[in-house]
Amino acid sequence: MTNAKTFRLGTLAELLQVELIGDSDCLIDGLATLRQATPGKLGFLSNPQYANQLSSCRASAVIISPKFIDACEINKLISDTPYVVYAKASKLFDSSPEVPAIIHPSSVVNESAEIAEDVSIGANAVIEAGVVIGAGSIIGPGCIVGEGSQIGEDCHLHGNVSIYHKVKLGNRVEIHSGAIIGADGFGFAFDGEKSVKIVQLGSVQIADDVEIGAGTTIDRGALDDTVIEQGVKIDNQVQIGHNCRIGAHSVICGCTAIAGSAVIGKYCVLGGASGVVGHISIADKVKVSAMSLVSQAIDKEGVYSSGTGVMETARWKKSIVRFRQLDELTKRLSRLEKNQK
């Protein structure tokens, strides 16, 4: 918790456009959870099950919904959506380094690249021929932007991101280190003896306000493009195969694997380390729990799971033996039922 910024609570209320109850001159120098807050911090209550922590909370102020106004004596910022207000407040306390809008002399920028104003290109970054980079974008150190790719405005590629050729990014796209956009989709035709590569002629389109996590890979399409729609948030080490389409505002948690040509709806949430097989569609607003495999299309909003849940291995082994016998067990049960009639 290092951050050097301090705000009057009244200023925060104005910036966050919320009602203040309490001392507007109280100084706030950071954010904290209710339980770990110390004087000077602004806490928040988003999950009502932690409401009992309010009474002992040492924060100088808290963000809470109206129904908890009487739950404590602390200064309050009132909002119906305290978690969203906390998110907005986190931006105010951002202490990540300022990146100067310079093109580092050690970077290698092809003379045919079009670099808009206020762009930062980090040390040892490589910008290939025909690349277009919009105003205000930051290309981190060690990044590679391949021939003919287009980066919109106010994008942020952290260090060591690899963008292949002819990839298109919208505006305000943030990509974390080690992510790889536009590598070849995995396509081969087996000729009876060996796999013959199918050259991947499509590319990748990433719409506005997408965030992509560290080490995530999004492959270019075989014929058409792989498409990530507006506002999609993708965590670390996610794999998105060629020709997938991820619907707007969907959230894909870490280590999820989505096979080629899968179509994910809008406002979906794929839990961590989940999987989606290829060539299927998932409806809007579907939630998939952690490490579940979506093995067939889902055409109805809802929550879906697979797997067995964790058990002590000794007991689990017994269940597993019976799992293998399930069909026989069912038949034995049916015979018993028949006999009893």
Added chain:
Amino acid sequence: MTNAKTFRLGTLAELLQVELIGDSDCLIDGLATLRQATPGKLGFLSNPQYANQLSSCRASAVIISPKFIDACEINKLISDTPYVVYAKASKLFDSSPEVPAIIHPSSVVNESAEIAEDVSIGANAVIEAGVVIGAGSIIGPGCIVGEGSQIGEDCHLHGNVSIYHKVKLGNRVEIHSGAIIGADGFGFAFDGEKSVKIVQLGSVQIADDVEIGAGTTIDRGALDDTVIEQGVKIDNQVQIGHNCRIGAHSVICGCTAIAGSAVIGKYCVLGGASGVVGHISIADKVKVSAMSLVSQAIDKEGVYSSGTGVMETARWKKSIVRFRQLDELTKRLSRLEKNQK
């Protein structure tokens, strides 16, 4: 779908060595699926279940097998293996950037490295002492090739690939960005208090015509080498532990995890996000379905799976409760059967 190349259909038939039925002067400027093809495109029918799309297909020509010759009026390229012909055609329409055979001045190439003719070394790449790179190979920007490693002929390392020391690559090996070959295998001896590192003295051998996906990691062996045999195709974010051997022409889909000392046969297909435990063998021609864990050796060709398939979570929870009771349920069933006799 950007590609600037145009061919006469007759020329394509010659290049692809297939029979042409129709107008050899018809101009083809790209490939497309039957459903999305527009005039000027060459479509293909590999999966017979899409045959009904032929009648409404707008492509200028299609690649089809002889039995569909009468299914449409479009110009045709005839082959018993239309998918393989499509793969070969994709190479003709490849529009990825040409890479000039130069050693970029910003790269750092140790003077003891042996670089053959027609090699391209990209911006900011690092080639360490004693490295050997064969004719026609491309080392992308930001790549690192560690001391004493050998790269064969006509290899292609895309940007930001990391090769540790003493790794050997055959010819025509393609490695995508972010892949890491030859990092230490995960070996420790627990001394009762802490883990003592086992220095990994082996390396990695990769045979001819192997393709390795973005972000994939292949560890060096503990004593002997980790071996990837000829023609193996590995997708993105696959992890291959130390001392594994992957048999020739096997295909490993994205996010698969193979633990140390596993031996995979030839012509196997491991589905996406599948797993293989360490120190086991898998026979030739085994197929494993997505997200299955191969928890024991497989000594017979066939198709194998684990897991439960996806369900609505509410129903799934009920199954899970019973899964935990499976052994007890089976015993209750056996008691009933005994009583009935």
Added chain:
Amino acid sequence: MTNAKTFRLGTLAELLQVELIGDSDCLIDGLATLRQATPGKLGFLSNPQYANQLSSCRASAVIISPKFIDACEINKLISDTPYVVYAKASKLFDSSPEVPAIIHPSSVVNESAEIAEDVSIGANAVIEAGVVIGAGSIIGPGCIVGEGSQIGEDCHLHGNVSIYHKVKLGNRVEIHSGAIIGADGFGFAFDGEKSVKIVQLGSVQIADDVEIGAGTTIDRGALDDTVIEQGVKIDNQVQIGHNCRIGAHSVICGCTAIAGSAVIGKYCVLGGASGVVGHISIADKVKVSAMSLVSQAIDKEGVYSSGTGVMETARWKKSIVRFRQLDELTKRLSRLEKNQK
């Protein structure tokens, strides 16, 4: 198996502090498994189930426990912990390249960085403002160390590692290529229409003697830090979410995914490709088997599993159908039991 070092067996016994039985002048030029050892090699027997390989072993010497002293005629190094002795011996035969303690002229080191003595900074590495690097540390080629981060003494970052800002590493931390430490945790507040980013104000603390595998990602905390305690060993492509705490000396195998705010005890072993859901705790000395999902807190030492084990797909499909019916099957069983009474 390339290594150029040769030791007298007597010297090895001294260096490894073990008893020697046999010819102290025997020359040893490498390590090998019992089965693959040739003359000149030092073998070892750690798993007693391989004891029958001793009689035919061609090694010049073996590391064994006292109870196998009479099992073969080969020269012997005697230890109660032969596997630990093998680990220590592996260090003696290490043949990985020596890295000179120089700051490569192509690296970009901010003038405000504090670089101790005997530090190596590789080609094209980027060291940002305010970074502190302790004596004897090696920063590989292409690495990025972000603003204000601190690297302890005798650390080794292999090539292309990305460290974000304000990350703290202890001493003797080894990080393999492509690993990313301190990228943003995955935090968003949904405002009814879109995801609002929660700026991640915490960082990452990594204690002494931690090893981190290739392509592994460890996210910075939302408010407090993500913490990796002393002696933790993390394999390749592991994902550790924001605000996790991994207890001292735990071992996390490849491709494991740990969601945010999970707390793992000390001396745990998480098997390959396992998962841990967020906001739960796991007790000390818990072992989780490969590809298991820890879906709830575990408060007792032991071995835990989930999943079904692999089967031939044809049979598996039958079990799956019945798995979906498990609750109904159980009710049918209960009815039968009731009727029988």
